Amino acid sequence: MTTLTDEAVRPATHAKVRILATADRLFYTEGVHTVGVDRIISESKVTKATFYKYYRSKDALIVVYLQGRDRRARELLAELERRFDTPEQRLRGVVAEISAQVIREGFHGCPFINAAAQFTDPTHPVRQAVAAHRDWYGRSVEDLFRGMGHARPGDASDDFFLARDGAFAGANLGDPIGAHTALIRAVQRVLDESSD
Incomplete structure (x- = not known):
C-alpha cells in the first residue's frame, strides 16, 4: 500500500x-x-x-526519441497481428492507422522522414536509427503482401511506402484529406494486384 x-x-x-x-x-x-x-x-x-x-548528447537523445517511435510502430503491428486473422486485414489496419494519423490535429509528418531530412550523413547514428526502422517496417509490410499471395511482395511493399511517405508529406504540407484519400486509392491498387 x-x-x-x-x-x-x-x-x-x-x-x-x-x-x-x-x-x-x-x-x-x-x-x-x-x-x-x-x-x-x-x-x-x-x-x-x-x-x-x-x-x-542531443544526438543521443534524438536516437532514443526515434527508437521510442520505432517501438510504438512495432507495438501497433503486434496489436494488429493479435486483432486480425489475415495479412490483408492487418495491412488494412496499418492503412487505417496511417489515415487516422494524417488527419489528426497536430500532425507534423513522419518523425523518421523529418529527422532524416536534417541529418545527411548515412553513417550518423540518427540516420542509422531511421534506416533500422524503415528496414524493419519494409520487411514487415513485404511479409504481409507475401502472406496475401502477392506475386511481387517486394515491389508491393515499395509501392506501399511510396504511397505512405507521400501521404505523410502531403498531409504535412496542408492537405490531409487529399493525402488520406490518395493513400487509400494507392494501397487499394496494390492490393488489387494480389488478386490478379
Missing part, C-alpha cells in the same frame, strides 16, 4: 522519462534541429547535469 510519505518522496515522473517525453513532443512538433538542449532542460524541469547523466 502506498503511503502519503511514499508519494511525497517519489517524484511524479522520473527525470529521464520527463526529458524524453519533452523531447518527443518538441522534436516532433518543431523539428530535431530547431529544439535546443537548454529548452528541453527547461521544459523538463531538470538540471543540465541531470540531462547529461541520462543523455550524453
